Amino acid sequence: MTIAIGCDHAGFELKKEIISLLDDLHIECIDYGTEGPQSVDYPDFGEKVSEAVSSGKLDKGILICGTGIGMSIVANKFPNVRASLCNELFTAKMSRLHNDANILVLGGRIVGKDLAKEIVRIWVSTNFEGERHCARLKKITLIEDRLKKHGF
Ligand code: RB5
Numbered sequence: 001m002t003i004a005i006g007c008d009h010a011g012f013e014l015k016k017e018i019i020s021l022l023d024d025l026h027i028e029c030i031d032y033g034t035e036g037p038q039s040v041d042y043p044d045f046g047e048k049v050s051e052a053v054s055s056g057k058l059d060k061g062i063l064i065c066g067t068g069i070g071m072s073i074v075a076n077k078f079p080n081v082r083a084s085l086c087n088e089l090f091t092a093k094m095s096r097l098h099n100d101a102n103i104l105v106l107g108g109r110i111v112g113k114d115l116a117k118e119i120v121r122i123w124v125s126t127n128f129e130g131e132r133h134c135a136r137l138k139k140i141t142l143i144e145d146r147l148k149k150h151g152f
Pocket of ligand 1: 008010011042065066067068069070071
């Protein structure tokens with residue numbers, strides 16, 4: 001598994017912690033920025049990570065902004081992306097089991113680093129349950145296809 005990771009200034013400190021956790025877990029990650037605490041616009045970094053996942057270039061992504069809301073909005077614009085804002089453990093687990101979420105979004109101003117690390121641990125180690133959930137994901141793909149073809 002290779003994970004694309006990105007953040008804005010509000011997620012920068014937490015991103016460093018998550019990168020070091022992924023390193024401990026021997027999970028490869030590619031850092032799409034931002035590279036410092038200076039104020040930036042979250043769509044610029046959300047776009048890079050979402051594109052990598054949407055195109056199939058990388059398996060999964062992690063995005064961090066202040067609340068996680070902005071990054072979620074950006075990421076879910078991309079076809080094939082199922083981004084889930086998970087600021088607690090249960091949602092993190094369910095987002096993999098039922099939704100096969102391929103981008104985890106965290107709120108850097110909401111979760112502390114220890115909880116965030118636990119969320120990431122659970123998220124990367126939980127597999128999609130498949131079965132009845134496959135048909136539901138297929139319906140999401142059909143919506144994407146329809147919108148691509150006909151617009152609203
Ligand atoms: C930046 O101040 C903040 O708006 C951003 O990190 C994020 O929370 C947006 O949803």
